[in-house]
Amino acid sequence: xxxxxxxxxxxxxxxxxxxxTKKGLIRFLGHLDTQRLFIRALKRCRYPLKYSExxxxxxxxxxxxxxxxxxxxxxxxxxxxTTQEIDISSFPQEMSRNLPDGMDIVSxxxxxxxxxxxxxxxxxxYIK
Numbered sequence: 218x219x220x221x222x223x224x225x226x227x228x229x230x231x232x233x234x235x236x237x238t239k240k241g242l243i244r245f246l247g248h249l250d251t252q253r254l255f256i257r258a259l260k261r262c263r264y265p266l267k268y269s270e271x272x273x274x275x276x277x278x279x280x281x282x283x284x285x286x287x288x289x290x291x292x293x294x295x296x297x298x299t300t301q302e303i304d305i306s307s308f309p310q311e312m313s314r315n316l317p318d319g320m321d322i323v324s325x326x327x328x329x330x331x332x333x334x335x336x337x338x339x340x341x342x343y344i345k
Contacts, residue, residue, distance in 0.1 A: 241319035248283040258315040267298035
């Protein structure tokens with residue numbers, strides 16, 4: 218029996234989720250624009266985002282539910298992956314500084330154990 222020595226160790230990617238609010242004029246931002254806004258804010262904070270593989274890599278970020286245009290929310294969620302561990306305690310303040318007025322990160326965390334994607338386990342809270 219031969220043992221392969223050319224294999225690289227599998228790096229463990231970190232998965233995080235965050236709860237955000239969307240109020241005021243920013244509620245008229247569409248779903249794809251909101252997604253781009255969060256990707257830009259994550260990049261401005263210099264978080265080591267994990268990218269998809271393939272010809273056109275994109276940051277791995279997913280939202281619980283797409284909001285209708287004009288809908289405010291106090292409790293919607295998104296999930297993202299990084300290649301290294303980040304300081305989750307300072308994440309809400311860092312991100313909120315890089316987001317426009319009306320959009321704030323309320324809380325953030327790490328899914329415990331083998332939890333499904335955030336979109337399958339939590340319902341959003343809409344205002345209007």
